[in-house]
Amino acid sequence: xxxxxxxxxxxxxxxxxxxxxxxxxxxxxxxxxxxxxxxxxxxxxxxxxxxxxxxxxxxxxxxxxxxxxxxxxxxxxxxxxxxxxxxxxxxxxxxxxxxxxxxxxxxxxxxxxxxxxxxxxxxxxxxxxxxxxxxxxxxxxxxxxxxxxxxxxxxxxxxxxxxxxxxxxxxxxxxxxxxxxxxxxxxxxxxxxxxxxxxxxxxxxxxxxxxxxxxxxxxxxxxxxxxxxxxxxxxxxxxxxxxxxxxxxxxxxxxxxxxxxxxxxxxxxxxxxxxxxxxxxxxxxxxxxxxxxxxxxxxxxxxxxxxxxxxxxxxxxxxxxxxxxxxxxxxxxxxxxxxxxxxxxxxxxxxxxxxxxxxxxxxxxxxxxxxxxxxxxxxxxxxxxxxxxxxxxxxxxxxxxxxxxxxxxxxxxxxxxxxxxxxxxxxxxxxxxxxxxxxxxxxxxxxxxxxxxxxxxxxxxxxxxxxxxxxxxxxxxxxxxxx
Amino acid sequence: xxxxxxxxxxxxxxxxxxxxxxxxxxxxxxxxxxxxxxxxxxxxxxxxxxxxxxxxxxxxxxxxxxxxxxxxxxxxxxxxxxxxxxxxxxxxxxxxxxxxxxxxxxxxxxxxxxxxxxxxxxxxxxxxxxxxxxxxxxxxxxxxxxxxxxxxxxxxxxxxxxxxxxxxxxxxxxxxxxxxxxxxxxxxxxxxxxxxxxxxxxxxxxxxxxxxxxxxxxxxxxxxxxxxxxxxxxxxxxxxxxxxxxxxxxxxxxxxxxxxxxxxxxxxxxxxxxxxxxxxxxxxxxxxxxxxxxxxxxxxxxxxxxxxxxxxxxxxxxxxxxxxxxxxxxxxxxxxxxxxxxxxxxxxxxxxxxxxxxxxxxxxxxxxxxxxxxxxxxxxxxxxxxxxxxxxxxxxxxxxxxxxxxxxxxxxxxxxxxxxxxxxxxxxxxxxxxxxxxxxxxxxxxxxxxxxxxxxxxxxxxxxxxxxxxxxxxxxxxxxxxx
Numbered sequence: 001x002x003x004x005x006x007x008x009x010x011x012x013x014x015x016x017x018x019x020x021x022x023x024x025x026x027x028x029x030x031x032x033x034x035x036x037x038x039x040x041x042x043x044x045x046x047x048x049x050x051x052x053x054x055x056x057x058x059x060x061x062x063x064x065x066x067x068x069x070x071x072x073x074x075x076x077x078x079x080x081x082x083x084x085x086x087x088x089x090x091x092x093x094x095x096x097x098x099x100x101x102x103x104x105x106x107x108x109x110x111x112x113x114x115x116x117x118x119x120x121x122x123x124x125x126x127x128x129x130x131x132x133x134x135x136x137x138x139x140x141x142x143x144x145x146x147x148x149x150x151x152x153x154x155x156x157x158x159x160x161x162x163x164x165x166x167x168x169x170x171x172x173x174x175x176x177x178x179x180x181x182x183x184x185x186x187x188x189x190x191x192x193x194x195x196x197x198x199x200x201x202x203x204x205x206x207x208x209x210x211x212x213x214x215x216x217x218x219x220x221x222x223x224x225x226x227x228x229x230x231x232x233x234x235x236x237x238x239x240x241x242x243x244x245x246x247x248x249x250x251x252x253x254x255x256x257x258x259x260x261x262x263x264x265x266x267x268x269x270x271x272x273x274x275x276x277x278x279x280x281x282x283x284x285x286x287x288x289x290x291x292x293x294x295x296x297x298x299x300x301x302x303x304x305x306x307x308x309x310x311x312x313x314x315x316x317x318x319x320x321x322x323x324x325x326x327x328x329x330x331x332x333x334x335x336x337x338x339x340x341x342x343x344x345x346x347x348x349x350x351x352x353x354x355x356x357x358x359x360x361x362x363x364x365x366x367x368x369x370x371x372x373x374x375x376x377x378x379x380x381x382x383x384x385x386x387x388x389x390x391x392x393x394x395x396x397x398x399x400x401x402x403x404x405x406x407x408x409x410x411x412x413x414x415x416x417x418x419x420x421x422x423x424x425x426x427x428x429x430x431x432x433x434x435x436x437x438x439x440x441x442x443x444x445x446x447x448x449x450x451x452x453x454x455x456x457x458x459x460x461x462x463x464x465x466x467x468x469x470x471x472x473x474x475x476x477x478x479x480x481x482x483x
Numbered sequence: 484x485x486x487x488x489x490x491x492x493x494x495x496x497x498x499x500x501x502x503x504x505x506x507x508x509x510x511x512x513x514x515x516x517x518x519x520x521x522x523x524x525x526x527x528x529x530x531x532x533x534x535x536x537x538x539x540x541x542x543x544x545x546x547x548x549x550x551x552x553x554x555x556x557x558x559x560x561x562x563x564x565x566x567x568x569x570x571x572x573x574x575x576x577x578x579x580x581x582x583x584x585x586x587x588x589x590x591x592x593x594x595x596x597x598x599x600x601x602x603x604x605x606x607x608x609x610x611x612x613x614x615x616x617x618x619x620x621x622x623x624x625x626x627x628x629x630x631x632x633x634x635x636x637x638x639x640x641x642x643x644x645x646x647x648x649x650x651x652x653x654x655x656x657x658x659x660x661x662x663x664x665x666x667x668x669x670x671x672x673x674x675x676x677x678x679x680x681x682x683x684x685x686x687x688x689x690x691x692x693x694x695x696x697x698x699x700x701x702x703x704x705x706x707x708x709x710x711x712x713x714x715x716x717x718x719x720x721x722x723x724x725x726x727x728x729x730x731x732x733x734x735x736x737x738x739x740x741x742x743x744x745x746x747x748x749x750x751x752x753x754x755x756x757x758x759x760x761x762x763x764x765x766x767x768x769x770x771x772x773x774x775x776x777x778x779x780x781x782x783x784x785x786x787x788x789x790x791x792x793x794x795x796x797x798x799x800x801x802x803x804x805x806x807x808x809x810x811x812x813x814x815x816x817x818x819x820x821x822x823x824x825x826x827x828x829x830x831x832x833x834x835x836x837x838x839x840x841x842x843x844x845x846x847x848x849x850x851x852x853x854x855x856x857x858x859x860x861x862x863x864x865x866x867x868x869x870x871x872x873x874x875x876x877x878x879x880x881x882x883x884x885x886x887x888x889x890x891x892x893x894x895x896x897x898x899x900x901x902x903x904x905x906x907x908x909x910x911x912x913x914x915x916x917x918x919x920x921x922x923x924x925x926x927x928x929x930x931x932x933x934x935x936x937x938x939x940x941x942x943x944x945x946x947x948x949x950x951x952x953x954x955x956x957x958x959x960x961x962x963x964x965x966x
Contacts, residue, residue: 058671062670063671068710187545188542188545190541190892225945384924386896413896441867441924444945460926460930462675462926462927463926
């Protein structure tokens with residue numbers, strides 16, 4: 001029996017073609033067995049080489065990683081960095097420096113206009129139970145994008161509703177009052193992002209839906225199951241059909257206290273907030289690149305968003321994603337990897353209250369007729385990695401799934417359908433680019449999300465690094481084998 | 484065609500027996516298909532019922548759970564509770580109260596003798612670089628079970644060795660000196676328990692191996708990759724062949740600093756520790772029971788250990804395991820579950836420096852000729868659950884594996900071979916009882932393990948509760964279907 005086989009490499013996909021010449025004495029089953037053996041041997045060799053490379057990448061990140069110290073600087077030296085704020089400008093400058101230090105062969109600032117909402121001062125609220133002399137303080141934070149109460153504040157009776165359904169039923173009682181949405185974060189969802197998706201509509205739509213019935217202001221129960229009392233901010237979206245009214249979020253203990261008082265007595269709240277929009281200003285996506293050796297005009301994007309809310313250090317949201325992004329660059333460079341495709345490492349502007357950075361990135365990609373192979377985002381916290389998600393075709397998903405044995409040893413033991421992120425969403429919609437997300441463990445995320453507790457100390461060094469390891473492994477495999 | 488089937492329940496195992504009477508016109512394949520359909524339908528129904536039950540259990544724990552508040556009391560009101568200490572006695576009393584509050588149908592204290600090691604005062608150490616006038620403070624903690632230095636302390640030149648190999652090579656230089664084991668926790672292991680297993684031999688054997696060559700005392704680099712400087716204690720074991728010498732652990736920053744100085748100059752350390760063993764005293768396993776309705780004399784055990792080191796609150800190690808154990812009891816009782824077998828909820832005594840509680844539990848089981856179906860332990864921290872491990876026969880493992888789809892939605896997506904724990908080890912060895920462990924995410928554990936940072940604040944409420952959910956689900960399945 002004679003057996004030849006040729007390895008045929010087409011573009012970035014690996015194909016094996018067997019050219020077989022057979023003596024008539026070799027039965028097909030036996031031949032198939034022998035051929036399979038060669039294919040398997042070849043695949044095992046490729047997997048071994050990948051496994052060795054990924055281990056090298058992981059060791060580099062876990063041993064010499066700079067993500068944690070970079071995050072310390074971003075959070076402690078710069079801190080909050082909402083679009084339009086001085087923190088935004090400082091963080092952009094820092095991003096350019098770290099991008100270069102990490103080994104970017106090209107680093108640039110991609111300009112875009114960003115909204116410029118300012119809190120305008122300390123948010124305050126207190127409540128009075130009918131018959132009592134004193135007002136008791138509430139720990140509140142104005143919702144992002146919300147308008148202020150004016151200098152005299154708003155003082156009105158509070159009506160508590162547990163849901164939009166209850167609001168609709170009691171719409172005739174709302175006029176002139178402050179609506180308190182006491183919708184609870186659902187503890188029974190195991191993935192806390194489901195509870196967030198469920199509850200965050202009250203932050204987004206609550207103010208306008210209350211304004212429709214004549215409410216003067218809104219208080220929302222924070223989207224969290226934290227054991228503490230920190231209020232959690234986040235963007236609200238006014239419906240232009242109704243009056244814009246001020247809105248604050250309240251911590252969970254205060255929400256429970258207020259709720260109990262309202263069930264017993266008439267309760268008045270006075271609140272003062274100072275939010276306003278200044279004219280749009282200039283912000284930037286920070287983009288580092290490793291230039292592709294074979295396909296320099298085909299792009300792989302990996303990123304996080306550089307902006308954060310102003311009431312926290314934005315350590316998990318999304319300082320983590322930013323420093324992981326630059327760590328992948330640093331580690332690939334440090335171990336001497338030269339990618340086939342150009343890899344872009346992007347710190348996106350203005351995810352929190354505008355998405356102008358993500359939109360700009362997609363617009364330019366379209367305008368320049370760029371070819372985008374793949375995009376990935378880390379914007380779910382710097383916690384221990386558990387899953388990777390992919391949005392793409394069934395064929396792409398199957399390819400992605402075939403890499404699970406290579407990546408799972410580093411934490412992402414689940415490979416799910418559906419993945420991406422706010423910043424890479426516009427690219428995906430414009431160019432049908434497949435997108436992926438890193439999905440770390442979700443249990444701690446909404447304890448700190450958009451609250452003053454989202455600080456450097458809440459981030460664990462190894463968890464942060466392992467997130468970068470899992471992402472880096474996927475980026476490497478996509479670069480090597482395509483998707 | 485006529486088809487009958489009978490469901491035959493034998494003991495706690497489910498068997499299906501088909502009694503078939505066939506017309507000669509029905510071919511076997513068709514019959515097999517029909518029969519399979521009934522079996523499958525029956526299994527699906529059972530899985531659905533189990534899935535519904537486990538969801539109910541999970542909702543109860545995540546919504547009405549008491550584990551977190553119980554842990555707050557144990558850590559903040561009682562704190563450290565080393566065998567023989569006043570904290571041990573208080574925690575035993577507390578354990579009895581909470582066991583009853585949680586719904587135990589029987590609660591008892593199982594007496595055993597426990598070692599009584601005391602730290603005896605503050606551990607102190609400082610170092611002097613030759614030629615400098617001052618001594619600089621080191622943050623140290625004496626190793627558990629270690630002897631004190633005496634009132635005058637120990638002052639000697641330090642010899643640093645990075646491994647036992649280096650110690651053996653330099654054995655002639657050791658006499659009269661303090662040996663500093665600077666063996667590093669290996670960052671490249673993804674599961675940190677592997678790094679711990681690798682490094683902890685220096686804590687366990689280090690003092691005697693140095694004493695063999697005439698060392699006066701020992702300093703070990705803490706078994707941790709924490710970013711802070713807290714020293715981590717833990718038990719050392721003297722080899723009776725050699726002199727007992729004092730030993731301390733040192734935090735990582737101090738270890739690096741000391742290491743650098745030693746590489747440049749002669750360094751002297753003076754240290755004072757005060758550890759000693761008092762006579763053995765009385766401690767107790769705290770045992771709550773839900774009595775089995777069908778097999779009251781067959782036992783399922785679930786537990787954690789009540790003792791902790793004295794230099795911390797023992798929140799993760801192993802307050803978490805204790806409150807999870809009692810939460811499983813509370814939740815099963817709250818939703819009205821009546822187990823077939825007797826379930827024992829055990830807070831074991833003296834895991835840290837003697838294992839007398841676990842030994843006693845096994846001894847009594849043997850003495851009373853008890854039948855133990857299964858035992859499970861949570862002693863790897865109250866972090867987010869990731870895996871369950873089982874030690875048992877291949878048949879038992881396959882049965883365990885068949886339950887993965889029911890449990891995985893709650894976090895334990897990995898079902899591994901090998902599981903158990905120190906406290907249930909003696910039972911397993913004595914009676915061949917299959918044992919399991921809850922394996923939470925390991926990244927944060929050795930940041931706080933045996934250090935002053937193992938406090939209530941390091942525990943996340945939902946992670947703690949989810950651990951209890953996963954354990955409770957397994958306990959329920961073993962009770963219902965046997966193992």
